[in-house]
Each structure stands twice: as structure tokens, then as C-alpha cells.
Amino acid sequence: MIEFYTNLHPVVQGVLKGLAVIMVIFPIGGACSMAERKVSAWIQGRPGPNRAIVPWIAWVPLVGPFLQRLGLFHVMADGGKMLFKEDALPGHVNKFYFVLAPIIAMIPALTTVTAVPFGAYLDQAGKVIPLALANVDIGMLAVFAVSSLGVYSLILAGWASNSKYPFLGGVRASAQLISYELSMTLSVVPVFLWVNAPGREATLGFARVVEFQSQTGFLGGMWFVFLMPVSAFIFITALFAETNRQPFDMPESEADLVGGFHTEYGAFKWGLFFVAEYAHMLIGSGVFTLLFLGGWNPLPWIPLAQVVEWLSALTPLAAHPLFVGVLSIGIFLGKVIALIFVFMWVRWTVPRFRYDQVMEIGWKKLLPLSIANLIFYAVAIALIQK
């Protein structure tokens, strides 16, 4: 099976990987939109969407009603609606760029996934091999470089709509994303300073970061969220801003801009913007998990290899690469989903900042803080690793 795959032409492999990304990200985007509706409902004291059901599944006792209560079929109903409703194209827009914007939104969202490792398995020697579509050495750089292209879609959508609210949304998006990109990038530098210890090959990949969080000893097994809490704080705050989530919901900001950059959009084009937004959230949470929450290690000070060793004592099957792979992907996804829940939880807790507050927090608070944080860790790491 694996030989068959590795013997395929690299282009075919690439196409398969691309399809895999689309097949995974689109349903997860849909599931996230449903999770969003459910979490919103629960926090507001409502049960949330719980009516749609496929008849065949309704006949299954217990499971059917449970899935119905969970609103799982509303995902399909919503997706089907998005696909089949009339795709209106307003007369006053620049048609080429108007159609181009949602496509551009999807490209960085789907591309960045390739650089993010999502699991790991142990080879015969007991070495942890990360699972990623492209386990490149420039991982972090690739994610930053490509994901920041996402803002072009918002600017393009805002401009091509030829209408004042989308335009304001696009302008806000560009200003906000540039402001927070700086602090976000600076906040992760200490992590890479620390993992690029002297005498080791330099890397910006995520695998090394996770490896550093799965060492033995008190400091070795410590997740970076404990070692560099300020970095983690700046990163997650900037992540909220980068993914246009409340309280940094400036580009959309329904209260003052109708729908922001997507006011003129509808049907599937609108849906693409949201799949892209959820994909960005997903990848952002994934990167945060890898950098600060120990990646696929289940708990701080308990690395994946340790768990596999314990499980192997029970059954030899546990050391099988397939089992370890599934286990690590499960742990990683669990953390990512928990972070996405935090995104939704914060959405219903913190009201939207005013635009001037967003700028002030970005430039006058987060940026100096991240610079100070960088200097502090640079000096500390230089002293420790000299």
C-alpha cells in the first residue's frame, strides 16, 4: 500500500495530497461553522440547530436522535444551500476581481496546511517521525509567508465590490493584519532561538519545536506555553486579529459595516470566505499547538513516545506505526479543536474593540511587548546556551 503510493509519479502524489487537503479542510470548515452555531447557542442559553435529519439515520435508535440534537445534518443542509442557491453577481462590481477574491481567499488557507505537521509515528529505532504533507525546514516561515497573503482576498473583495462598506472593511483588514503580523512574527522568534541550539542544524520547522517539548527532565518536557508565556499570549492575541475573530472583528464588523468586506457576496462565494476563515483558524490553532502546547504530546512532561511505551507493555500492537499515527493525530486534533472552542468562547465574551483601540493595542501595546519579550529571551538564551 505504502510502496504503491511512493511509486506513483510525484505529480500524481501531489494531486492526491491536494485532494486530501480539500477533502479534509472543507468538511472541517463546515463542522466549524456548525460548532460556531452550537457554541453560540449554548452560551446564549439555547439548544442551537437540532432539527435536520436524514430519514435513514433517524431510524437508528439513540445514535440518530443524538446526531440530530448535535445538529450534524445542518452542516449538510447549509452546505447544500450554499451550493445550490442563486449565485447573484451585483451589477456594479468589477466582475473579474469580485470572482477572484474568494478564490484567492482559499489558496493560502489550503496551502498553509501542507507545511503543518499534524501527527507523528515511531520508526523501528524508536525515533519520532512527524507526519506532514510537506515536512519542510522553513515550516514557520512558509506558514507566515503564505497565510499573510490571505489579506489580499479581503482587500480585493472590499475593492471589487465597488461599495463603501466593503471598501471600509477591506481597508480595515489590511491595516489590522499588517499591524498584528509584526507582533505575531516577533513573538515566535524566541521559540526558534531556543530550539536552534548551538551545534545543531538550523531549522524553522515545527518538528524540532515539538521535539524540544518532548525531551526528558523538568525543563525538557515543559511545554513552551509555560516556558514563554508572554510569547504565547502575544501569539494567541495576534492570532485572533489575524483570523478576524472577535474581539478583532474589524473587517466584518456587522454592527457598523453591514457585513464588511463580504457585504456584496452571497451563496457559494460567501461560503468560500468562511471556509477560508475557518481554515485560517484551524491552521493558526495548529501552529499554536505545535509551538506552545507540545504538538502531539498528550500532557506536559509526558511525551508521545512515553505513552506508546506504556501502551506497548499492555499490547504489542500499540507500537505499530499506524496506531501511533492515529493516536498522535487524535491528540493533536483534540488540542486544535479545544483551541477553536476557545476562539468561539472568546467571541461571546469580549465585545468588539473600537477600530482605534485595535490599532492602539497592536502598535502601542503588543508590538513593544513582543520586542521586549524578544530581547529578554534573546539575552536569556544567549546566557543559557553559550
Place this chain on the structure above:
Amino acid sequence: MATPVIVERKPLTFAERTYVPQILSGLKTTWKHLVKPKDTLEYPEQRPAIPPGYRGVPTLVKDPHGREKCVSCQLCEFVCPPKAIRITPGEIAPDAPTGHVEKAPKEFEIDMLRCIYCGMCQEVCPEEAIFLQNQFSMTGYTREEMVNNKARLYELGGTLPDQHFKWDKKKDAEVHGNDRH
């Protein structure tokens, strides 16, 4: 008179300016709402408790002996603000057990597309024959369906307790003389 108290506006502390403690306490509050039982009444399965005195769909009622109470005086038809009620008066055969009541509606129609549920028909009825009861949901596919005829009105109304039995007393008085009352 209470003396006005001037609340001093303190400058924000450092912790407050970082927003973090406030956001954390806010997260605690929203978490409480997340886990608490939901307030929603899931309507078609769960029905709201109807309070006494509720003004639902107007209906015609019978007394505990099964006698039709309406005497087709047409006061409700007269008082009805949106003119939803249409009564065709009729007579009761003199040899019938309730012949002394003399009148009963031949046809009684309430157009539920017109009815505004004001309850004035119930208020004005001298026979306590028309009541706005608990049913609150009236639907239909056609305009004709939304007009309740006499049979439907009695089906919806059923029987309600009667405190007076006015017509029984009247008959009693006719037979036995008025001294018993």
C-alpha cells in the same frame, strides 16, 4: 433629600489596562451560561403552560346537561369589532325538551382570519355560551378552512361547568310556580 454622591473615577490599574483579568472573569461568566440548562421551550414537542384567563380561539360551549347554550341573540355578532361572527338565528321546536328556550342558532360562523381574539364576544354573551379557550394555534390551507362553523365551534368548545342553569330554573318556575326561588 438625598445628597448627591459624586463617584470618583479612578484611573485604571495596570491589570485592568491589560484587559486580561476582565476577559478571564468574562470567560467564567460565559462558561457558566454554557453549562447551565437551556432556557428554550422546544415548541412543537413542549407546550407552554396556559395561564388561567387565556384568550385563545373563541368556541361555543354546552352546559353539563348537553344543552346548547347559545340562544342566537346576536349580541356577539353586534359587538365583534372586526365583524368576524356571522349568526343565522333559528328556532327550537316547541315540543323539544328545551322548547321553552325558543331560539338557537341555525348556523354560527366565526372567521378566524378576521378574529382579533379581543374576547368581547365572551364578555357580552348573556348566556355564557361563547368562551375564548386555550387553543392558540389555528392553521389551514384555504380561507374556507379558517372559518369555524357551528359544528366545529362546539367540537372545540366542549362542555363547561354552569353555575346557574338559568333555563332549567325558568322551566321549574313555570311548572311549580315562582315561590321556590
